[in-house]
Amino acid sequence: MRDQVTDHQKVNILLVDDQPAKLLAYEVILKQLNENLVVATSGREALEYLLRNEVAVILVDVCMPELDGFELAAMIRDHPRFQKTAMIFISAIQVSDIDRLRGYEMGAVDYVPVPVIPEVLRAKIKVFTELYRKTRQLERFNAELEDRVRARTAELEESHARLLESEQRRSLAIAAGRMGSWDWDWANGDWMWDEGQYRIFGVDPKSFAVSPASVQARLHPDDIEELRKAMAQFAKGVTSYEAEFRIIRPDGEIRWCVGTAAATVDKGGRVVRVSGVTIDITERKHAEERQNLLAREVDHRAKNALALAQSIVRLTRGENVKAYVQSVEGRINALARVHTILSLSSWQGAKIGKLVDEELAPYATGGQITLSGPEVQLQPATAQTLALALHELVTNSAKYGALSALSGRLALKWAVDDDLLTLAWQEAGGPLVQEPISKGFGTRSVIASIESQLGGQAEFNWRPEGLICRLSVPLSRHLSEPEHDPHPSAAHG
Template sequence: MIEHERVNILLVDDQPAKLLSYEVVLRELGENLIQAASATDALQILLKNEIAVVLVDVCMPDLDGFELAAMIRDHPRFQRTAIIFISAIHLTDTDYLRGYEMGAVDYVPVPVVPELLRAKVKVFAELYRKTRQLEALNQDLERRVAERTAALQASTARLQESEHQLRLATEAAEIGLWDVDNVSNTLFWPPRVKAMFGISADVPVSMADFFDGIHPDDREATCAAFDASCDRDKRALYDVEYRTIGKEDGIVRWVAAKGRGIFDEEGRCVRIIGTALDITERKKAEQRQFLLAREVDHRARNALAVVQAIVRLTRSDSKENYVKAVEGRVQALAQAHTLLSETRWQGADVTRLVVEEVAPYRGSDRSRVRTDGPAVTLAPERAQSLALALHELATNSVKYGALSVAEGMLAVEWSVNGNVMTMVWTEAGGPPVYPPTSHGFGTKIMNAGIKHQIGGDVAFDWRPTGLQCTLRIPLERVDQAPQPSKNLIRLPAGTTKRILLVEDEAIVGLMMRELLTDCGMLVVGPCCTLEEALAEATGEFDGALLDLNLGGKFVYPVAELLVERRIPFTFVTGYGAESLDGRFTGTPILQKPITRETLQRQLGTMLGIVIEWKTAPPGDEQASLKTA
């Protein structure tokens, strides 16, 4: 209700003249004046209108004023309506008390004094108006409070839902939320973050626990990132990955932390809040991926080095025969690599190696070639050596043995006794065979691969009825007592530079020995195992070429011995420089496959010599050495 809105004033009297006089007196108030000629009319008007003041005559024929007042007060709507009695008779004190009990607020005697009546009615009309205004204000206030309360409840519900979703998200992502109070220098860590620092959930923590738990190698970078989060000029961001050392369990973990500084009005960083994520498994996966990529690169380079050695060492009387020989040997390697890749380089099945190598020679008569033996899986380096050996035997048989005629027969049988697999290659029905007067490249490959590289044995029995070759292949490497080197190549007097050659890939070793010999070196080796290399490393020589990985063992013990003896050396490997032990950072590396020119330059640098090649007809090429 606005301030000047009119209120209703009900005038009740059974005499029209009196009603008219009341209306004349009260007209100056500017309110709505409603007349009722009886109590019954008054009740009907009250039920249909909001009445501020009731002016009622005490004496009326049907219901007197007291009875009307009682009926008004009985109705809930009118319990606070102001009732003023007008009486022309003298009322006793008892009558006054009765009127007040019935709800009257005042009495006006007759004759009525206009000013007095107007004053009393005005007071109660204004009181009614103010009361209604107050009620309206209260209702508006209650409405606003209800709206604000509902908004707060909705906001609280949204906040709780948001917090619930955030909690679910952080739990699903295994993220921990942390909070640093720079004012009080206190730290809040939930159990998940405590676990990243190897601290139990119920143990209180401080900033000292944070700094003490960081790995020493990462402490400087982490502290610098933390300081940056308090610097607005650096965007107040905290973003760092670091390792922790568990306070209670000593376990090393990786943590990715992100956060942001919060500043007060004066620009001081008062808080830093952020997240922490345990990325230990991710880092391990990255390391495994790095090692896998490094190993793939190593194996690829080693394979290329083997192919390079085959190309360089293969000899033939014609270009066509040379291409055929190289292709056959590369194909044998490819077959072995295919089998190894199917098992992710865990090993190759012997049966498939044999069957795939002899398959082209079976022809229409399937009984011509017989294979028999138990299921055996060979490690990668043994599988490769056996594949090349089978290829050389098959090639020789096709050229000179049983497979060179239609009537020839071949049996390949193998058995396992303890830690050794014995394979017997038996030919029959072919041309007469005789022991060779010299060993060809195929025989050198077999001896180098089977004997020197994997510690096995090769035995040839040149029977008149056909060749029988027995291959003994250890299923696991058995380190034998090193024997004095039989591979020392003695060159003409005046050539004094001696090189220790350590290489576990037999064919690559043969090629490098040939290259070193072409460079005018005396060669000790190649040593195929770490034990052989350690035994030879105590001898006299001027430098060394060391394959980094020897059958799964690093060559570092040999390198340490050479460092003690102050003998220069170079690593020759399929690995990159990042794979070297930190002790040998800066040591020269030749990555496989290598060329003669690259080897010459490195030898010159390592030994302090200049190698000058004199161009000559093929086969007569000579090298001379000069001291640098």
């Protein structure tokens, strides 16, 4: 039987890598989470640990001798106990597109690019450990609820003396406002509700007259027929039933309930009384919905991040391998930085000031950069696209523009006018600027991402004294996060 996990109990995080130095680095990064970190230097050692222990998250290196990360993931997923265990691959940026897809097919829920960013890795691991902890708690709550329902049903099938005893036990749940009981005289049609039953239905005992018609009026229309059929079964010899149903309170609120009922029969086998228990399970239903939503959200974010990373790798150009690697790493790091900002807000959006600071911070040490503008909350898709655009601009400036010389200056200003965000990028004091004969990849990617992804506009003015770039982005346009190439026209330039 699985061990129950409480709010404060540590969970196991399994770190799998054949290089001790990397394992030590992961332990240092994840130490702040205050969880139980377990290391394994091979896939076989990891499997041996898994067979003896419960694990919340597995962090595994893709490339390992003897048994690589893909093979390990497949073996783990084949075991019934670990079909839902979260697995995160390290070094995903070093493998091919086919291998990435293979990894997701093997059961990976996320990739962490190299070099590892501590804040990003901690944030990802924290999401899955909390999901594991909440899932275990929900399992415990469900088991406890099912035990209570079974116990109540058994009591209702016993004699009238046992029914009186069960009333005392139900009083504890009634006090919490989550359980109620009722009694129906099958012969004369009289109903009896206790205080908990009235509370669940949200009605006043002084004004609400209990009758088949008044009760049906409070039931959800989609559930009435099933409950009517269940009650009709009592006349055919059925002595108990259990069902989930919804009620609509007078204020319009919908509550989920589970109801159990048992019939009392006379010596001739005829039903004389039906008694039942109603339990409000709305919170449990909401918890299940949140868990499913989080699982879908994690899957959605992972696929989007992979799509962006794939397009960056595919479209980046370089004069040589070193230049190519540097360009890819720079763009991936820009994407990782905005991912961290969005994660901290639960992907509700990102403030532009924080976004600009993150992208320009490595170049802002000498007082060459000035920033000004109001605080604006950006949608996730807008934040991702602007982060990559700012990365291209500042990287180009550091190589060839104002930020390549100590005398150079950069001013970045932004403003909002009638839901239109305008960013003005102005360089001065650097090397003499000549308008390029053809647009480079960085320029083309900025134009493509701003115009194609956000429906905005990107203008470049190559003045001799310094570049001026003006980006205009609509804020009121409802955009979904890109699940396709973020630079659709760049590949053809």
